[in-house]
Amino acid sequence: MDSKELDTNKTDRIVSALKGLLGAIPYGGSLAGEIFGNIIPKQRLDRFAAYIKELSSRIATLEENDLRWIEKLKHSSSNLLIYELSIKYSLETNSQILHNSFASVVFKAVEKNEKDTVINEKILRTISELTEEEIIWLIWFSEPSVLFYETEFQTRFKKILSPHSRSSGNSEDDRIHNALQDQYILNLHGKGLLYRKSVNVKNKTVSLSSGDKPPELKDFSITPYGDMIVDALYNEDFFGRIVI
Structure with a gap:
């Protein structure tokens, strides 16, 4: 198995883990419904997939520590809140720049754990109000x-x-x-x-x-x-x- 195939398998595993975390989010059922049951579900699903791809690519840079990052996200209610907010904002845009920006905020929030949740919430909200x-x-x-x-x-x-x-x-x-x-x-x-x-x-x-x-x-x-x-x-x- 070559390195490209290994990278693809790793990204697929991360994508699956991130999608699975929808069920771990408080009120995750309603969030899943918002993503998959909208009047235009195909468009919303495409936006969700594009955002998850950007976040997965960031996590994949951690090499052997990607599973540790997922666990840190999964077992922190504050991190899950930021993750949920990033998904909600990502559903409102087709912009790769915005999707990558949301992914960076979540990635750094979980990895570095330097800012309070309320600060990360404010940052995500501000970015969501900006154009590319x-x-x-x-x-x-x-x-x-x-x-x-x-x-x-x-x-x-x-x-x-x-x-x-x-x-x-x-x-x-x-x-x-x-x-x-x-x-x-x-x-x-x-x-x-x-x-x-x-x-x-x-x-x-x-x-x-x-x-x-x-x-x-x-x-x-x-x-x-x-x-x-x-x-x-x-x-x-x-x-x-x-x-x-």
Whole structure:
């Protein structure tokens, strides 16, 4: 049996264990009904399967400790709650980025056991309110800025992160790209994940408000809570390296 087949068998075993944990979740019967008995059960089932695949791939990186991770999840009511919430949020989206982000939060919550359940609940809820593009931009703001250097993460998500012209004669595609980018940044700011810095105008420091002008990337920085979100959802294998 080659290594690829072994990896497949291991992932299948993890997937089966995660699905089996539905019965261990308090009120798991109703959760299972929500997944499999919805008006559009096929779509919900596909979303559930996609999320479980992302979580299984994270657990599989533990090599010989994957069963220990499953046991830690199974025997902790707090961990099971986080697992249940991640499933509920995953049913609301087809996004692989969001599924991977939910999986990272659950994986780290069980493996590291560093944050209280209420904090992990808050983190999951916040991520569920973000779009794919907002997640990518939030990660970008967490990067150390290096002139003339493009990280693996920036290369992987160049379509979202590349600047478009803002000149008066720019194309419709440019205008749409910029309008959406502005909204992503302002949404992150509104959720307390970015803060808007002050700038010096004619030797007078003023605070920028959203109504003064279109948002510029240099005017914003990530907040401590934004850093918490990135730390919880970031998976280098999925998003690519964000440092040199």
